[in-house]
Amino acid sequence: MGMTITEKILAAHAGKESVVPGDNIWVDVDVLMTHDVCGPGTFAIFKKQFGENAKVWDRDKVVIIPDHFIFTKDTHANRNIDILRQFVKEQSLPHYFDVGTDRYKGVCHLALAQEGFNRPGEVLFGTDSHTSTSGAFGMFSTGIGNTDAAFILGTGKLWVKVPESMCFEFTGTFPEHVMAKDVILNVIGDIGVDGATYRAMEWRGEAVMSLSMEERMTLCNMAIEAGGKNGIIEADEVTTNYVKQRTDAPYTIYKSDDDAQYFFKKTYNASEMEPIVAKPHSPDNKAKVSECVDVRLDRAYIGSCTGGKLTDFMAAARLLKGKKVQIDTFIVPATREVEQDLYKEKIGGETLVDIFKNAGAYLGDPSCAACLGGPQDTFGRAKDNQVVISTTNRNFPGRMGSKQSHVYLASPYTAAASALTGHITNPAEFIYN
Amino acid sequence: MNKVIEGVAYVLGNDVDTDQIIPAEHLVYSLSDPEERKNYGKFALSGVPADQAGLPDGKIPFTENGQSESKYSIIIGGRNFGCGSSREHAPACMEIAGVRAVVAESYARIFYRNSVDGGFFIPFESVKRMVEEIKTGDDLVIDLNASTLTNSSSNKTYELKSLGEVIEIIEAGNIFEYARKTGMIPSA
Numbered sequence: 001m002g003m004t005i006t007e008k009i010l011a012a013h014a015g016k017e018s019v020v021p022g023d024n025i026w027v028d029v030d031v032l033m034t035h036d037v038c039g040p041g042t043f044a045i046f047k048k049q050f051g052e053n054a055k056v057w058d059r060d061k062v063v064i065i066p067d068h069f070i071f072t073k074d075t076h077a078n079r080n081i082d083i084l085r086q087f088v089k090e091q092s093l094p095h096y097f098d099v100g101t102d103r104y105k106g107v108c109h110l111a112l113a114q115e116g117f118n119r120p121g122e123v124l125f126g127t128d129s130h131t132s133t134s135g136a137f138g139m140f141s142t143g144i145g146n147t148d149a150a151f152i153l154g155t156g157k158l159w160v161k162v163p164e165s166m167c168f169e170f171t172g173t174f175p176e177h178v179m180a181k182d183v184i185l186n187v188i189g190d191i192g193v194d195g196a197t198y199r200a201m202e203w204r205g206e207a208v209m210s211l212s213m214e215e216r217m218t219l220c221n222m223a224i225e226a227g228g229k230n231g232i233i234e235a236d237e238v239t240t241n242y243v244k245q246r247t248d249a250p251y252t253i254y255k256s257d258d259d260a261q262y263f264f265k266k267t268y269n270a271s272e273m274e275p276i277v278a279k280p281h282s283p284d285n286k287a288k289v290s291e292c293v294d295v296r297l298d299r300a301y302i303g304s305c306t307g308g309k310l311t312d313f314m315a316a317a318r319l320l321k322g323k324k325v326q327i328d329t330f331i332v333p334a335t336r337e338v339e340q341d342l343y344k345e346k347i348g349g350e351t352l353v354d355i356f357k358n359a360g361a362y363l364g365d366p367s368c369a370a371c372l373g374g375p376q377d378t379f380g381r382a383k384d385n386q387v388v389i390s391t392t393n394r395n396f397p398g399r400m401g402s403k404q405s406h407v408y409l410a411s412p413y414t415a416a417a418s419a420l421t422g423h424i425t426n427p428a429e430f431i432y433n
Numbered sequence: 434m435n436k437v438i439e440g441v442a443y444v445l446g447n448d449v450d451t452d453q454i455i456p457a458e459h460l461v462y463s464l465s466d467p468e469e470r471k472n473y474g475k476f477a478l479s480g481v482p483a484d485q486a487g488l489p490d491g492k493i494p495f496t497e498n499g500q501s502e503s504k505y506s507i508i509i510g511g512r513n514f515g516c517g518s519s520r521e522h523a524p525a526c527m528e529i530a531g532v533r534a535v536v537a538e539s540y541a542r543i544f545y546r547n548s549v550d551g552g553f554f555i556p557f558e559s560v561k562r563m564v565e566e567i568k569t570g571d572d573l574v575i576d577l578n579a580s581t582l583t584n585s586s587s588n589k590t591y592e593l594k595s596l597g598e599v600i601e602i603i604e605a606g607n608i609f610e611y612a613r614k615t616g617m618i619p620s621a
Contacts, residue, residue: 024598026617037460041521044465049609069461076461129519129543145521145547146464151608155618159608193448194513198542227516227541282448372457372518396450396517398480399457 002257004165006200006232009140009254013123021164021263029061030122032152035108036066038127038145040083045150056091057156063095063117064088065108070099070367074375106335106366109133109221109305113213114337116247120235121254125152130305130393132223136216137243138235138253143224163229164263165200165256166191170207172270177428179315180211180218181307181391181411185276188226189286190266197227199263202256207270208233213242214311221306222393225283275426277389278409281397289414292424298386300325300419301400302412303332303364304371307391310341316416317352319430320359326422329361330380332369339366361419373401382407389418438534438555438575440506442567442584443495444488445481447511451518451544453480455526464525473526474501487569496530503530507573510537511564514556515544524553534575536582536593538562549599552607557582558594566591 003011007019014025034042047054056062064084069077081099088096095117097105105111109130112118120138125131127149134141144158152158168187188195201223208219216238220231235243235253243251275289302308302316313333333339342352342363356363362380370380371392382388382405390400395407410418413427420430459476463469478486478495487493496503508527514537515523524547527535535548536557548556557575559582567573571586575593583590596603605611612618 037457038520041464044463048465068457074461076463080461127519127521129517131519143519143543145519145524145543145551147521147547147551147608151550151612155612157617193516194539194541197513197539224517224543227513229542372452375458375461394450394452394517396452397482399450399452401458403480403482 001261002259004200004202004256004260004262005138005234005254006140006165006202006230007162009121009123010160010162019162021162023162025160025162026157027123027160029125029152029156029158031061031063031117031124032149033063033065033108033112033124033126033131034149035064035068035128036080036084037068038149039064039087040080041146042127042149042153043083043087045146046153049150050154054154056153059091059093062093062153063112064093065097065105065111066099067107068368068372069374071365071379072375072377077375104336106333107305107308107368109217110309110334110338113137113217114246114335116243116249119243119247119249119251120239121252125149125158129224130221132228132231133217133221133305135220135223135230135232136213137239138233140230140232142230161198163198163200165202166196166264167202167204167262169205169265169267170270171205171267172207173210174207174270174273177413177431178273178275179411179413180215182273182276184219184222185278185283185286185409186273188222188284189276189278191226193225193282193284194227196223199228201226201228201231203231203233209236212311213238214309217309218306222283225393275411275414277414277424278395280406280408281395283394283409289424289426295408295424296387297327297389297418297422297424299328299330299388300415301330301370301380301388301390301392302415303330303334303369304392305334306393307412308332308334308338310338310345312391312412313338313342313352314345315412317347317355319413319416319420319427320361321347321350321355323359323420325360325419327419329419330364330370331356331361332364332380333366335366370400373399389415389424391415436577438507440533440573441504442507442509442569442571442573443505444509444564444567444569445511446485446488446564448513448516449481449510450516451520451523454478454515454523455520456480460520460522464522470529471501473522474529475499477503477526477530488564489568493569501529506531506533507575508532508535509563509567510535511562512538514540516541519543521547521551524548524551528553536563549602550608555603560592560594563591
């Protein structure tokens with residue numbers, strides 16, 4: 001029987017010829033990523049279980065990317081960065097990207113890609129549910145807790161139940177005003193926030209393969225919002241071009257067999273996709289943008305692992321150029337590299353930074369920032385009963401700060417169009433006029 | 434392993450996400466420092482919207498007056514309990530507050546895995562949805578051998594699903610003890 005790409009990668013990392021969904025296997029880990037929120041707890045468990053002087057299984061496979069609570073006066077949050085530094089020093093870990101240095105990156109999921117840690121065919125675990133993002137590179141990646149991460153630190157292995165796979169195929173071409181965020185919000189709306197629980201979400205079809213790596217990352221990032229174990233897209237030339245620019249490390253390309261078994265298959269016509277929002281307070285509370293045009297907004301937020309990449313800001317800048325925002329608009333690049341690109345990339349001779357500043361938007365430092373609320377002094381944190389349109393990936397009650405706030409998830413195009421009008425707005429109005 | 438778990442029920446609805454279980458602003462405290470970790474108990478379930486907190490009536494705080502322990506030690510949940518983030522602070526805060534078991538219709542996978550691998554409490558799945566059967570404050574008894582949940586307040590007994598293959602990790606205590614038992618890592 002044929003295997004899916006997820007099954008092939010897991011089998012290879014368990015030293016097996018084949019696996020089937022439901023198998024409990026131990027896999028060898030290629031990369032373990034952690035950050036400032038879960039690193040300290042992970043290291044404490046590692047020391048407790050393996051000894052104060054124990055060494056991690058492979059220094060070169062541990063990647064530590066502080067990104068969550070960075071630009072804050074919160075003393076506990078800053079103490080946690082010190083704990084990361086101490087552990088890195090004790091273990092002589094090479095892949096640490098310290099706050100306040102030239103090495104600081106920002107949001108871990110994009111930083112992993114930009115620093116060459118996402119490589120086709122590998123197995124990557126991270127102490128963050130959006131670790132599924134890396135699946136865009138044709139690798140198995142998923143989020144875990146501190147205990148599992150500590151287990152990997154000591155052993156280089158973790159048990160995994162092989163997931164069933166679900167196949168989402170998009171034929172044809174996406175309309176110009178539709179972005180990956182619209183596509184994933186549409187799918188989550190169709191299957192629900194537990195529609196992919198314990199399963200792999202595999203993306204296929206010419207429309208998917210026409211997307212940039214950053215857009216593919218958005219699709220895989222939000223697999224977790226449907227409960228998915230991982231999101232995955234076969235590596236192609238787009239993938240290998242990106243990877244080769246970032247690393248010389250070898251990689252292996254796996255493809256799903258034609259007779260692979262899927263728990264679920266659905267084919268969408270890409271040209272029929274429309275801009276979508278997820279209404280408060282759940283990522284599956286789907287509505288067409290055209291159904292929500294009466295919703296008045298207090299602020300717009302463009303940032304995060306799913307909405308703070310260069311592609312996202314190119315889209316936003318295209319609409320904001322030469323215009324003024326009508327509501328407070330926050331721009332938060334995911335990483336330093338994206339931030340630097342905002343000063344370099346131009347539309348019509350104007351840098352993205354100038355476009356945003358001239359439009360009246362506020363620019364923040366690269367980090368997770370208000371995507372998950374964070375300490376009280378976090379840039380862009382939602383206040384009181386504000387209504388926010390956001391390119392982030394979760395709109396659970398209180399997720400962006402205030403428990404009374406209302407968050408609509410949307411694409412960068414839709415967020416930018418809405419910032420220009422003060423109510424939820426279809427970007428098609430600006431793109432085609 | 435204790436074969437009977439007795440406690441008072443705290444009832445929640447569907448899709449209780451990890452931001453409701455422990456809002457992100459509180460994820461700064463140490464989980465290992467004996468004093469500092471009490472903050473997690475204090476803020477456990479503090480993000481649950483008021484009308485959903487302690488069903489059917491709602492507006493029942495899980496912990497009171499800054500206490501780090503709750504009088505409720507068995508959580509009843511609906512579908513997709515623990516969805517969202519991979520933060521292990523979520524099951525940890527519940528354990529710190531005194532939770533010994535959760536009985537839900539279904540779980541999000543990372544939360545379920547963290548509960549089992551970290552040995553925080555036992556995540557049971559009910560055969561039938563329990564949210565409308567049990568009221569916050571009811572006295573409950575979980576019998577592991579019989580795989581049942583009894584509501585002493587209404588004198589009704591309900592079936593729980595088998596813990597399945599994770600029973601070995603639960604019985605060992607956590608993933609490390611399980612790995613020691615099976616010889617995968619050396620015994621301490």
